[in-house]
Every structure is written in C-alpha cells, then in structure tokens.
Amino acid sequence: MSDLITLHPDAQAQLFTDARTANTFTDEPVSDEQLRAIFELAKYPPTAANTQPLRVLFVRDEQPRERLLAHMNEGNRAKTAAAPVVAVLAADTDFHEFIPRVFPIRPQMRDGLAADAVARERMARFNATLQIGYWLLAVRAAGLAAGPMAGFDADGMDKEFFADSSWRSLLVVNIGKPGPNAWFPRLPRLDYDEVVRHA
C-alpha cells in the first residue's frame, strides 16, 4: 500500500482495494435509513454547474420487482430477484429546471438548456454517470456490497417505470450484505503504462 495515499488504509480497503462486486446476498434487509445515509454522502462530490442529475428508483416489493426482472438480461435475473433491495440509477433529462436553485450564479443556464434537448441529455447522462461512481463507493462506505449491472433493456425499463417522467435508466444495482460465494475471482486490471500518457 502506498504511503503517498493519505486516506486511512482501512478506508482504502473498504472503498477501493478489498471491496468487490457481490453476486449473492444474505437475507439481512437494507433499511430506508441506510439508503438515505448513502445518498447523504454521495450527494457531495462535484457535478458540472452543480446540476446533480442522478435519480434513484428503489425496488423491494414483489410486484414492482417482477416488472423490473422482465427487463433484466437472463443472466442477471436470479441475483436481482434475491437482493434485499435493487436500485435503478437514472439521469433526469429535465435536471435544468433546478438550475436557478442549485447554480444561482448563472440561473439563465436553465433557459439555454431548455432550448437544446441534445446537449441537455448528454449533460444529464455524463454527470449522472459521474455521480454513480461516487454513489457506488458510498454504498461501500455504508458497509454494504453493490452489484452493478449494465445488462438490461434500458428502453423497456424506461417505459416500465419512467414513462411519465424525464428519467432515463443508466445502471441497475443490487445492494445488500454479501452472501455465500458472493465473488468471482478478481479479474486483471490494466497497467499504468497502458492507461496513462504524459504530454
């Protein structure tokens, strides 16, 4: 472990180096208070013009969970059926309506974005995805494991849950305490020199 990282080694392990994507979960429930505490941490890191376009739909009960499962890829269904709670993470393409409140320095940004749906959707998806990165680490900060899944039908999911809204689904995440055989073996990471250049 590098002494150039000032974050406490236990925190490095909990968020980055030891934490793993869980594929099974125990029956231990995840409370609404835990979900709120995750949000209260994840809300702070930065987004462009403080726009915060990430939205979250939590699914627990049997009926909405059946509707959710219908849009998951086959290989993701069993674990999504078994997780204590499932989050559908989405971008709000109408995030600009909040700009006068969250970015009072430049309230007129709202009107510019209102007139440009393409720029707005691009900005919504980019910044909400950034926030998903923060949010996944915040799940780990709550002592829980996350199981993010890109394998689902996003258009179907949007019609199912967001037909009346400006939310667009980006990622589905199982949340809970890891169960038996929760992890696959760790897969290799790319080397620094494959990922980094110096100009």
Place this chain on the structure above:
Amino acid sequence: MSDLITLHPDAQAQLFTDARTANTFTDEPVSDEQLRAIFELAKYPPTAANTQPLRVLFVRDEQPRERLLAHMNEGNRAKTAAAPVVAVLAADTDFHEFIPRVFPIRPQMRDGLAADAVARERMARFNATLQIGYWLLAVRAAGLAAGPMAGFDADGMDKEFFADSSWRSLLVVNIGKPGPNAWFPRLPRLDYDEVVRHA
C-alpha cells in the same frame, strides 16, 4: 454524521463531506509517483465486463500546456495555467482490444464490439465516466484537491492530442494542493425526496 455509515468519519470528510473543488493551487509539485498511486487505487472499482476504458493524459510542461489552454473555455484558462499538473481524462473507443485479457470469461465480446462502433463508443464513454467518479475520489485519497472542468472544446482537444489514437476527451482536471481562496461557497444539494422514488 450518520452511524449507518461504517467508513471512518475522517475518511468520509476527506473524500465526501469536507472535500471541495479547488480553483487555486499552491506551487507544491505533484510527483509522478503520486499520480501513479492515484491510479493504483482508482483502478479497482467495477466497470462493465471489466473493460476499464478510462485513459489519462497528464500535462505539466509549458509547450503542451499552451496547446491545452487553447481549447479551454476562457473562464477556465487562468487556473489551468497555474495548476501543478492537469489531467485530460478520456475514453478509449478501442478498449475492446483488451477484452481477451481483462475479461477472459467471454473473449468473443471483442469481436462483437469490433463490429459495432456505436455500441463501443457508448460503452467506452459510460464506463470511463464511472471511472472518473472513482478517480476524482482517489485524487482526494492522495491528500490532493481536484478541479474538474467540463468547459473545453472536446473536438479541438481530441484533434490536438488524440488525432492518432482512439482516445476521446471527457473531462479536464486540475490537480494540486489548494491555494489561497481555493473554494467558492458550497452550493446547495438537492433533497433526498427530489432525487429518490420507491417503486
């Protein structure tokens, strides 16, 4: 601070609650070893099929920095000129070439993606953006401040630095120790009930 968060309070403060986007920096240099330590932490959290499409160009010297500044929005130029090091974070649209090594469970994914440039670019941008979320918190884990900026000409930046490559710029980030008057006042965050729904 919530007792539902098991992460140590100092770590919560360092990564989430106290950390701020810096707009000025001291002269204290950021070493290559620090940049490598940031990567060694940020590389672990998950990406779809372990594809890890995030790439980083670091800019320090005067000549490449002038080329960089030419593509930054006016309001971002002075701080980008003054930061000890600047990172251009990018998505590698040819990330699929690494799949047989990083996702040996399904090496044939490489060929499917080779034939679908649209799906590939979407996957590259989404997963690289997730990784930027992890990476910004890893900068903070190194005791440094980040100053992320979306205000630049991405096409111009790509022609300037990535004309010969499959990298596409997503975000520019100043890195260093915060200088005098580094922070603007904290802007308001959205409320839990504005962001979250239960199905």
